[in-house]
Amino acid sequence: MSDQSNLLTRDQIAACVAADLEDNWLVNLGIGMPTLIPTYIPQDRDVMFHSENGIVGMGPPPEAGEGDPDLISAGKGLVTLIPGGAYVHHTDSFAIARGGRLDCAVLGAFQVAANGDLCNWRLPHQNSGSVGGAMDIAAGAKRVFVMMTHTTREGDAKIVAERTYPLTAGHVVSKVYTDMAVISVTADGLILDAVAPRFTADDVQAVTGAPLSTGNVATIEVAA
Amino acid sequence: MKNKHAETLDDALAGVEDGATVLVGGFGGAGVPEFLIDGVCDRGVRGITLVTNNAGTGHSGLARMMESGCVAKLVCTFPWAKESFVFKELYDAGKIELEVVPQGTLAERMRTAGAGLGGFLTPTAVGTDLAEGKQVHTIDGKDYVLELPLRADVALIKAYKVDPRGNLIYHKSARNFNPIMAMAADHTVAEVTEQVAIGDLDPEIIVTAGVFVDRYFVTGPYENGRGQI
Numbered sequence: 156m157s158d159q160s161n162l163l164t165r166d167q168i169a170a171c172v173a174a175d176l177e178d179n180w181l182v183n184l185g186i187g188m189p190t191l192i193p194t195y196i197p198q199d200r201d202v203m204f205h206s207e208n209g210i211v212g213m214g215p216p217p218e219a220g221e222g223d224p225d226l227i228s229a230g231k232g233l234v235t236l237i238p239g240g241a242y243v244h245h246t247d248s249f250a251i252a253r254g255g256r257l258d259c260a261v262l263g264a265f266q267v268a269a270n271g272d273l274c275n276w277r278l279p280h281q282n283s284g285s286v287g288g289a290m291d292i293a294a295g296a297k298r299v300f301v302m303m304t305h306t307t308r309e310g311d312a313k314i315v316a317e318r319t320y321p322l323t324a325g326h327v328v329s330k331v332y333t334d335m336a337v338i339s340v341t342a343d344g345l346i347l348d349a350v351a352p353r354f355t356a357d358d359v360q361a362v363t364g365a366p367l368s369t370g371n372v373a374t375i376e377v378a379a
Numbered sequence: 380m381k382n383k384h385a386e387t388l389d390d391a392l393a394g395v396e397d398g399a400t401v402l403v404g405g406f407g408g409a410g411v412p413e414f415l416i417d418g419v420c421d422r423g424v425r426g427i428t429l430v431t432n433n434a435g436t437g438h439s440g441l442a443r444m445m446e447s448g449c450v451a452k453l454v455c456t457f458p459w460a461k462e463s464f465v466f467k468e469l470y471d472a473g474k475i476e477l478e479v480v481p482q483g484t485l486a487e488r489m490r491t492a493g494a495g496l497g498g499f500l501t502p503t504a505v506g507t508d509l510a511e512g513k514q515v516h517t518i519d520g521k522d523y524v525l526e527l528p529l530r531a532d533v534a535l536i537k538a539y540k541v542d543p544r545g546n547l548i549y550h551k552s553a554r555n556f557n558p559i560m561a562m563a564a565d566h567t568v569a570e571v572t573e574q575v576a577i578g579d580l581d582p583e584i585i586v587t588a589g590v591f592v593d594r595y596f597v598t599g600p601y602e603n604g605r606g607q608i
Contacts, residue, residue: 206552207482207483208406208407208552208555209406209552209555210552223551224408224604225409225410225550225551225552225553225603226409226551227406227407227408227409227552229406242549242551242552242554244549244554244555244556244557244558244559244586245406245483245486245556245559246483246486246487246490246559248483249482249483249486252483253483253502253503277508283458283459283477283479284459284479285456285457285458285459285460285479286457286479286482286509287456287457287481287482288456288481288482288483290481290484290503290507290509291481291483291484291501291503292483294501294502294503294504294505295502295503321508322506323507324503324505325505325506
C-alpha cells in the first residue's frame with residue numbers, strides 16, 4: 156500500500172461528498188465526519204440539512220460566544236437555523252426520514268457490505284449500542300452515502316463481501332466515500348468510481364474485502 | 380375552568396408514584412424539564428421505568444434520578460455516551476435494566492399510544508437485533524416490523540409558554556419529543572418558562588392543545604444544565 160500520508164483528510168473527503176449533493180436536496184448528516192460537509196457546498200447550490208432532533212434547514216454553528224442552547228444538532232453541538240428553516244417535533248422529523256423526504260443521508264460506518272448492508276450502530280463484541288436515529292434514517296432515506304476511513308486502525312477492510320458486524324439497515328448504501336476512494340454500490344457489485352491522487356486501483360483493491368470493477372476510474376480532484 | 384397551574388413541585392408531581400412508567404422530554408440538553416426531574420428525585424419514588432432519549436449527563440438531572448435509585452429500567456435510544464457514566468456504572472452493576480429503541484420508533488410508539496392505535500408497521504430495524512422476537516409483515520413486497528404502543532402513567536415535558544388552558548408552544552429544537560410525550564401519558568405535567576393570559580397565544584401556532592396537559596409548573600428562564608457539576 157502507498158504511503159499513509161497520501162490518504163485524504165477528513166475535509167477532503169467532506170469536499171468529495173459535498174460535490175455530489177445536488178441542488179434542492181434535503182440531506183441528513185450523521186454525527187462525526189459528515190458534519191464537515193456543509194462548509195464545502197457551493198454557494199449557488201441550495202442544499203438543506205435535516206437534523207433528526209427537529210430541524211429542517213439546519214445552518215452552520217454560531218460564532219464563538221453566540222448561539223442558543225435550545226438550538227442544537229443531533230450531535231448536541233450548537234447550530235443555527237437558515238432563513239426559511241423550520242422546527243418540527245420528533246414524529247414529524249422521523250416522518251421526514253421514513254416517509255421518503257430525505258434525498259440523502261450521509262452516515263459514518265464500521266462496515267459496508269457489497270450488497271449495500273450498513274453496519275454502524277454497535278460493535279460485535281458489545282452487547283448493546285447507541286442506535287439513536289441511525290436505523291430509521293438509513294431505512295428511510297432515498298440514498299445513503301457512507302463517509303469513513305477505508306480501513307480500520309488495524310488496517311482491516313471496512314468494505315467487505317459480507318457483513319460480520321451487527322446490521323443497521325440492509326441493502327441501503329449507494330455510495331462510499333473514503334480516504335482512498337469513491338465507490339458505488341450497485342446490483343452488479345462494487346464499482347470503483349475514483350481514487351485519491353497517488354493511489355492506484357490496485358492499492359484500493361488490496362484493502363477492500365470485495366471485488367471492485369475498475370473499468371473507468373477517475374482521480375479525485377483535491378483542492379491545493 | 381379547571382385549574383392546571385401547580386404552585387409547587389409537590390403539587391405538580393402528585394401523580395408520580397413508585398413503579399410508574401414516566402416519559403421525560405428533551406434531547407441532549409434542550410427541552411429537558413429539569414425542575415420536574417429534581418422534583419421526582421426529591422419525592423424519593425422507586426422502581427420507575429424511565430423513557431427518554433439520552434441516559435443523563437454528569438451527576439445532575441436524569442443522572443441524578445438514576446443515581447438516587449428512582450429508576451429500575453431505562454428505555455432510550457442513545458445510552459452509551461461518555462457523559463452518561465452514572466448510567467453505565469449502574470448498568471454494569473446490574474442495578475438498572477435497559478431497552479434500546481430506534482429514535483423514530485420510540486417517538487412513533489408514543490404517538491401511537493396517544494392516538495389510540497394498537498401499533499404500527501415500520502421499515503426501521505428490519506433484519507437487525509432490535510427486531511428480534513417481533514412480528515414482520517410484508518406489505519406490497521416490503522418488510523415491516525410490528526411495533527406496539529408505548530403508553531405511560533406520567534409525562535414530564537418542557538415547553539416555552541403556557542396559557543391557563545394548558546396550551547403550549549415550544550422553543551426552537553427544545554420541542555423534540557415534548558409534544559409527543561404530552562399525548563402519550565395518563566397524566567401530563569408541563570414545566571414551562573413563562574405563563575401568558577388566555578388569548579395571548581395565537582391559536583394558529585399552538586403546538587400542543589391544552590387537552591393534552593393536566594398540570595403545569597412555571598419556572599422562569601434558566602440555563603440548560605443548571606445543576607451540572
